[in-house]
Amino acid sequence: MSLSNNTNFHPSTFLLLGIPRMEAIHTWVSMPFCLIYLSALLGNFSILFIIRTDSNLHEPMYFFLCMLSAVDLIISTTTVPKILSNFWFCGREVYFEACITQVFLIHSLCSGMASGFILAMAFDLYVAICDPRIHSTILTHRVIKNLGLAIVLRVVLLLSPQPFMLQWLPYCRTNIIPHTYCEFMALIKLACAETRICRIYSLTAVFLTGGLDFILILCSYVIIFYTVFGLPSKAAWLKTLSTCGSHVCVILVAYTPDFFSFFTHSFGHHTALHILSFVANIYIFVPPMVNLMIYGIRTNKRIRDQFLQAITSHKF
Template sequence: MYMIAILGNFTILFIVKREPSLHEPMYYFLCMLAINDLVLSTSILPKMLSIFWFNSREINFSACLTQLYFILSFSTMQSGILVAMAFDRYVAICDPLRHSTILTNPMVANIGLAVVLRGAILVLPIPFLARRWPYCRTNIIPHTYCEHIVVVKLACADISLSSYYSLSVAFLVIGLDVFFIAVSYTGILRAILSLPTKDARLKTFGTCGSHLCVILASYIPALFSFLTHRFGHNVALHLHILVANVYLLLPPMLNPIIYGVRTQQIRDRLLQLFTRKGT
């Protein structure tokens, strides 16, 4: 899965950089998603593989908090990028004549900067709060990476502040992002249904298919993992661990495959690349 994620996301970056015709907002946001997926998967996979291959089952507490920060901040950034992609599709379908004037290169760069700053700043207090608690219980967690709520539950102190802050950030980020995505797609669906022919409706909706698949692959496992950790006390531990791994490993692997298969421009450039090599 890690090899597919690395190869797939680097291929997306290479194709978009190589082809001037793909230098558009949609593909810039796709490159942001690819970079985010590379960092997110690399923050957990090397250590995870060392556990299985070399039985390296220890991690320094500072390194654990650093890993925790990267996981949460880049997960937050991923959600923001999905909102930006939904906004791009909304403008492209509902107001196509103004698409190039609204989503200029400086605007895309500003959106990217806002996404990065939001993720970096909102998550920053979480590792600092985790560090301040006294840890006098076991130092063993049943996960392959430093999952926040599992780590702070090892503290022999009242961790309500950590728990409430992380819960607030999660609901604020996911709640607002899902709301904005829903608003965008409500407008998109209205615009599509107003088109005169079935072929036109299907063709236009097809341009959103990749994004919808990525949204489902990203949000459903993440929400399930998040909610079961806090409220699913009767859920078996091995299921907790499985879902916690899946929601971080699956999207970085699936995203380039989904966009590679469903986006004709990327698929055509990839075929041209292999055809040239073959000749």
């Protein structure tokens, strides 16, 4: 299929343009992308393996970290191989159904599940800091499993209509997507029908997942900081705040590109396409790798020690 306008209501394929205005350096751009992807795969698989095999790490925070690592792995695998195929082999074509499926997976995993697991971590910290005596009573293994299941079911219920809405839209403007992967707002802009309901639905779904989670996380940290600054000694302040530091970094890494991408697509109508595409790639590439560095290796001594021990004993 040529790079031209498509008058069909449902094109059989879309064409991923990559990063607009940067086509000449796609090969060079692909190198750091590939390294980040491999690092994310190795690191997150290591986290899952270490936490599964070490019974000393079978605690709520580590279980939620496992869930977040699993989400990061699926996000990376859903998008990065196709991006690299585009950069290396000009594999731009993506089937209509595959494109819609990718949109659903990206939004459900990034905006819903990852956000929900970060909220669960915030709840774990809230209970551990504000009332540590009941921490083990409240966050039992059964409760942790039910929380994880509830987060997944919430995303499925809220975002299940999304593929059908995209399926019903007529796409008669063009079949070219100026991105490296299929993205909801990018597809909406290709439709030649009224998309107000789709946009309202998207805004509502984002608020009820990532937006609401972010508000609850902020509320939990207000209570946490109020409790921390009520401690008698400055040493106790610093020790408790250091416990929260890694989680705060994960929150910033997860939400900053997410919100920026959403608001620029929704309200930044004059934003250059290559900037939108670049931010969209940060949204996909950075959190899976940085979450590992912040939470799994750099700031958590127990996981870091187990990781180094596994390497030196040739388990990998």
